[in-house]
Amino acid sequence: MCGIVGFTGNRQAAPILLDGLSKLEYRGYDSAGMAVRDGTDDVEIVKAKGRLRVLAEKTNNGAALAGTCGVGHTRWATHGEPSEANAHPHCSDDLNVVGVHNGIIENYQELKDKLLRKGYKFYSGTDTEVAVKLVDYYYKKYEHTPVDAINHACVRIRGSYALALMFRDYPGEIYAARKDSPLIIGVADGESFLASDVPAILKYTRSVYYIGNLELVRLQKGAVTFYNLDGDEIQKEQVEITWNAEAAEKAGFEHFMMKEIHEQPRAVRDTLNAAIRDGKIDLGDVGLSGPEIGKIREIHIVACGSAYHVGVAAQYVMEDLAGIPVRVELASEFRYRRLFLDEETLVIIVSQSGETADSLAALREAKTHGAKTLAIVNVVGSTIAREADHVFYTLAGPEIAVATTKAYSTQLVASYMLAIEFGRVRGVLDEERYKGLIAELLTIPVKIERLLEDKERIQWFASKQAHAKDVFFIGRGIDYAISMEGSLKMKEISYIHSESYAAGELKHGTISLIEDGTLVIGILTQQELYEKTRSNLLECKSRGAYLMALTTYGNYNIEDSANFVCYIPKTDPHFSASLAVIPLQLLGYYVSVAKGLDVDKPRNLAKSVTVE
Numbered sequence: 276m277c278g279i280v281g282f283t284g285n286r287q288a289a290p291i292l293l294d295g296l297s298k299l300e301y302r303g304y305d306s307a308g309m310a311v312r313d314g315t316d317d318v319e320i321v322k323a324k325g326r327l328r329v330l331a332e333k334t335n336n337g338a339a340l341a342g343t344c345g346v347g348h349t350r351w352a353t354h355g356e357p358s359e360a361n362a363h364p365h366c367s368d369d370l371n372v373v374g375v376h377n378g379i380i381e382n383y384q385e386l387k388d389k390l391l392r393k394g395y396k397f398y399s400g401t402d403t404e405v406a407v408k409l410v411d412y413y414y415k416k417y418e419h420t421p422v423d424a425i426n427h428a429c430v431r432i433r434g435s436y437a438l439a440l441m442f443r444d445y446p447g448e449i450y451a452a453r454k455d456s457p458l459i460i461g462v463a464d465g466e467s468f469l470a471s472d473v474p475a476i477l478k479y480t481r482s483v484y485y486i487g488n489l490e491l492v493r494l495q496k497g498a499v500t501f502y503n504l505d506g507d508e509i510q511k512e513q514v515e516i517t518w519n520a521e522a523a524e525k526a527g528f529e530h531f532m533m534k535e536i537h538e539q540p541r542a543v544r545d546t547l548n549a550a551i552r553d554g555k556i557d558l559g560d561v562g563l564s565g566p567e568i569g570k571i572r573e574i575h576i577v578a579c580g581s582a583y584h585v586g587v588a589a590q591y592v593m594e595d596l597a598g599i600p601v602r603v604e605l606a607s608e609f610r611y612r613r614l615f616l617d618e619e620t621l622v623i624i625v626s627q628s629g630e631t632a633d634s635l636a637a638l639r640e641a642k643t644h645g646a647k648t649l650a651i652v653n654v655v656g657s658t659i660a661r662e663a664d665h666v667f668y669t670l671a672g673p674e675i676a677v678a679t680t681k682a683y684s685t686q687l688v689a690s691y692m693l694a695i696e697f698g699r700v701r702g703v704l705d706e707e708r709y710k711g712l713i714a715e716l717l718t719i720p721v722k723i724e725r726l727l728e729d730k731e732r733i734q735w736f737a738s739k740q741a742h743a744k745d746v747f748f749i750g751r752g753i754d755y756a757i758s759m760e761g762s763l764k765m766k767e768i769s770y771i772h773s774e775s776y777a778a779g780e781l782k783h784g785t786i787s788l789i790e791d792g793t794l795v796i797g798i799l800t801q802q803e804l805y806e807k808t809r810s811n812l813l814e815c816k817s818r819g820a821y822l823m824a825l826t827t828y829g830n831y832n833i834e835d836s837a838n839f840v841c842y843i844p845k846t847d848p849h850f851s852a853s854l855a856v857i858p859l860q861l862l863g864y865y866v867s868v869a870k871g872l873d874v875d876k877p878r879n880l881a882k883s884v885t886v887e
Contacts, residue, residue: 277304277348277349277350277376277377277471278296278299278300278304278348278349278377278470278471278472278475279346279347279348279375279377279437279439279458279469279470279471280292280295280296280299280346280347280348280468280469280470280471280475280476281345281346281347281439281449281451281468281469281470281494282295282344282345282466282467282468282469283343283344283345283447283448283449283466283467283494283495283496284343284344284465284466284467284496284497285343285465285466285496286343286466287337287338287340287341287342287343288311288337288340288342288343288344288345289309289311289334289337289338289339289340289342289345290336290337290338291337291468291479292309292311292337292345292346292347293309293327293330293331293334293336293337293347294478295347295468295470295475295476296327296330296347296348296349296475297327298472298474298475298477298478299349299470299471299472299474299475300327300349300875300876304327304349304350305324305325305350305357306322306323306324306325306349306350306357306358306359306361306362306363307322307323307326307327307329307330307347307348307349307350307362308320308321308322308323308330308347308348308350308362308363308364308375309321309322309330309334309337309340309345309346309347309348309364310345310346310347310364310366310373310375310441311340311341311342311344311345312342312343312344312345312441312446312447313341313342313343313446318342318366318370318373318441318443319340319342320364320366320373321333321334321339321340322359322362322363322364323359323362324357324358324359324362327349343447344441344446344447344448344449345441346364346373346374346375346439346440346441346449346469347375348362348363348364348375348376350362350363360398360399360400361399361400361401363375363376363401363403365399365401365403365404365407366407367395367407367408367410367411368395368396368408368411370443371411371414371415371442371443372407372408372410372411372414372440372441372442372443373407373440373441374403374406374407374410374438374439374440374441375403375438375439376402376403376406376407376436376437376438376439377435377436377437377456377471378434378435378436378437378454378455378456379402379434379435380402380403380405380406380432380433380434380436381433381434382431382432382433382434383402383405383406383434386405386406386409386431386432387405390405390408390409390412393412395408395412402434406428406432406436406438407440409428409431409432410424410425410428410438410440411424412428413425413427413428414442419444421440421442421445421448421450421493422450422491422493422502422506423506425438425440425450425452425491426491426502426504426505426506429452429454429489429491429504430504432454434454435454435455435456435632436452436453436454436455436456437451437452437453437454437456437457437458437471438451438452438453439451439458439469447495447496448493448494448495449467449469449493449494450491450492450493450494451469451486451491451492451494452486452490452491452492453486453487453488453489453490454488454489455488455632455635455658456471456630456632457471457472457485457628457630457657457658458470458471458485458486458492459471459472459473459476459483459484459485459486460483460484460485460486460492460494460499461476461479461480461482461483461484462480462482462484462497462498462499463479463480463482463497464497465496465497466479466496466497467494467495467496467497467498467499468480469492469494472628473516473654473673474673474675477516481515481516481517482513482514482515482516483513483514483516484499484501484511484512484513484514485511485514485656485657485661486501486511487511487661488658489503489504490502490503490504490509491503491504491506514655514656529868530676530864530868530874530875531675531676531875532676532678532680532768532864532874532875533864533874535674535675535676535680535681536680536681536727536857536860536861536864537727538671538672538681539680539681539684539720539723539727539857540720540721540723540724540727541720542669542670542671542672542681542684542685543681543684543685543688543719543720543723543853544720545670546669546670546671546685546688546689547688547692547716547717547719547720549668549670550667550689550692551692551713551716551717554710554713554714555713556692556695556696556699556713558667558692558693558696560668561649561665561666561667562664562665562666563649563665565700567647568696568697568700568701569700569701570618570619571599571619571620571621571647571697572599572600572619572620573599573600573601573602573619573620573621574593574599574600574601574602574620574621574622574623575601575602575603575604575609575616575620575621575622575623575641575646576589576590576601576602576603576604576622576623576625576690577603577604577605577606577609577622577623577624577625577634577637577638577641578603578604578605578606578624578625578626578634579605579606579607579626579631579633579634580679580763581679581682581683581760581763582625582626582627582631582634582679582683582686583603583605583606583625584683584756584759584760584763585625585651585683585686585687585690586603586604586623586625586690587603587755587756587759588687588690588753588756588757588852589601589603589623589687589690589691589693589694590602590603590756591752591753591756591849592690592691592694592753592849593690593693593694593697595694595849596694596695596697596698596703596704596712596849597693597694597695597697597698597701597703598698598701598703599697599701604637605633606624606631606633606634606636606637607633609633609637609640609641610636610637610640614640614641614644616641616644616645616646617644617645617646618645618646618647620641620644620646620647621646621647621648621649622637622638622641622646622647622648622649623648623649623650623651623690623693624637624638624641624648624649624650624651624652624659624663625650625651625652625686625690626650626651626652626657626659627652627653627654627671627674627679627682627686628652628653628654628657629650629652629653629654629657629658629659629660630654630657630658630659631659634659635658635659635662638650638659638662638663639662642662642664647664647665648662648663648664648665649663649664649665649666649667649693650662650663650665650666650667651667651669651686651689651690652666652667652668652669653668653669653670653671653674653682653685655668667689667693669682669685669686669689670685671684671685675875676874676875677767677768677875677876677877678764678767678768678860678863678864678874678877680860683760683856684723684853684856687852687853687856688716688719688853691716691849691850691853692716694849695709695712695713695716712847712849715846715847715850716850718846719846719850719853719854722843722844722846722854723853723854723857725844726843726844726854726857726858727857730861732841733841733858733861733862733865734861734865736823736839736841736862737861737862737864737865737866737868737869738865738869740771740794740862740866740869741769741866741869741870743771743794743866744771744772745771745772745773745774745788745793745794746762746765746771746772746773746774746793746794746795746796747762747773747774747775747776747785747788747789747793747794747795747796747815747820748761748762748765748773748774748775748776748795748796748797748798748859749775749776749777749778749781749795749796749797749798749808749811749812749815750775750777750778750797750798750799750801750808751777751778751779751801751804751807751808752801752804753800753801753848753849753851753852754778754798754799754800754801754804754808754851754855755775755776755777755778755798756852757798757800757825757851757852757855757856757859758775758776758796758798759775760852760856760859761775761796761798761856761859761862761863762774762775763775764859764860764862764863764864765859765862765863765866767863767877768863768864768866768867768872768874768877769863769866769867769870769872770870770872770877770878771866778797778807778808778811779807779811781811781814781815782814786814786815786818789815789818789819789820790818790819791819792819792820792821793815793819793820793821794820794821794823795812795815795816795820795821795822795823796822796823796824796825796859797809797811797812797822797823797824797825797837798825798826798855799824799825799826799827799830799833800825800826800827800843800848800851800854800855801848801851802827802848805826805830809833809836812824812836812837813836816836821838822836822837822838822839823837823838823839823840823841824836824837824839824840824841825840825841825843825855825858825859826840826841826842826843827842827843827844827845827846827851828842828843828844828845829845830842841858843855843857843858
């Protein structure tokens with residue numbers, strides 16, 4: 276949510292800020308703005324409600340702002356409605372401090388009341404204006420040094436923040452601080468960059484620093500200095516980003532989502548090959564040893580959104596193949612329950628960005644109870660990756676579209692490999708079964724490619740569903756987990772009301788919603804549950820539903836029941852989610868396109884949810 280970009284160097288800042296912000300549009304936003312200093316006391320602030328192109332038009336694509344040091348922001352409203360007044364950057368009353376902010380300041384009203392008593396005035400309804408003026412207050416009260424001012428302010432702020440600030444007395448510098456909201460720093464050729472995420476600065480440098488929690492940084496032209504919350508200088512290691520800028524571009528596809536759907540075979544293959552060596556699963560890079568695995572008594576999988584759906588599928592697979600009790604938890608609920616965790620509990624946190632606020636909070640809560648933690652994340656150096664005891668990196672590469680596709684698929688295969696290796700170590704799987712499962716895993720990328728070759732059938736079917744009002748996805752077992760992800764893809768990018776249900780629960784209320792023409796999509800990849808789910812579909816059909824069935828090749832009798840059937844290649848039933856999700860991703864995509872919607876940036880949604 277929200278995007279921050281900062282630059283200081285010898286070039287004009289505004290075009291670089293606009294370019295960087297355009298790479299962060301996937302994060303979700305409703306307004307945008309920039310502040311630029313020209314090397315003097317003067318600062319120019321330009322803000323606009325709506326899309327980034329409005330800001331670009333107001334500034335002649337940045338050419339109207341002459342300064343070489345500046346910060347930019349795309350805002351996703353939390354405190355204060357979407358408006359030009361509430362858009363960032365915000366400033367102190369005398370323009371001494373100008374800044375942008377991601378996150379939520381929980382005690383902003385308390386701080387605002389204090390500042391009002393000190394004579395400050397407020398023009399917006401945002402918590403960010405409070406933060407900027409609090410820094411200004413401490414700057415003037417103490418040493419007139421930015422680091423001291425920011426430290427004093429941060430100690431008094433409760434909540435999450437990524438702050439980027441400019442001070443009148445330091446015209447060529449940017450100061451930043453973070454707590455729970457991501458920030459990265461890049462340095463190259465006498466220039467320094469700051470951003471919420473790598474794609475914003477990848478065009479300019481692949482050498483970055485990750486700011487740690489409760490740390491500050493001073494950006495000068497081509498130089499950065501890091502500080503802890505006491506104001507002491509600290510050293511940080513530079514990280515080299517291995518994927519290039521082209522990986523974040525559309526490469527000829529109309530939308531990032533379709534590009535990323537087609538990147539799934541590669542992403543899955545890379546993730547598999549990183550852990551499978553000589554026909555065996557090697558968790559050495561994850562840091563989990565055989566004795567540690569043997570001590571695990573139970574597993575909790577904690578995640579949000581699509582990552583939670585990965586957890587639901589993984590629950591079935593891990594319990595079956597590894598013989599370990601597994602509980603799947605929504606991260607936003609996990610830490611509000613009474614938790615019974617100990618050193619024999621493994622808590623697996625699944626997050627594409629590694630910065631998801633609720634998942635990060637759940638990770639920290641698990642650690643306070645003494646549980647072992649393992650992160651399945653896609654971003655090297657992210658906060659969750661740094662704080663977890665063990666990390667399984669997926670190799671999806673940059674994912675720009677808000678609706679996840681390849682990150683979901685790589686998380687799935689990561690969970691499969693954990694389940695298989697846990698099963699081998701614990702003696703649940705014999706050598707023959709172990710090798711057979713690995714061999715089948717390695718066929719998944721090719722089978723995904725086969726599904727993508729037949730996408731025109733899904734496109735044809737989707738074009739007829741653009742006017743649907745309600746869609747229900749049903750399945751049993753792993754098929755239920757698949758239906759959850761299919762339903763989410765439909766609703767988040769096509770804005771059609773969509774729900775997923777365990778098929779056996781239809782008669783407990785949901786079937787009353789079925790009427791003539793209601794689209795019901797049945798997932799039938801689990802052979803032992805096939806007939807039961809087919810019967811549930813027929814119950815819907817008898818009440819007027821229009822049926823789509825998604826099943827494996829060979830189940831041709833379903834064509835007597837369903838109006839449209841989509842087949843996936845045969846695979847081990849434990850891995851069926853990796854194949855069945857592909858047609859459902861395509862279905863959601865093509866329905867959205869047929870409705871003329873913004874596929875990559877659906878309304879009200881953000882790629883990385885970094886606030887609770």
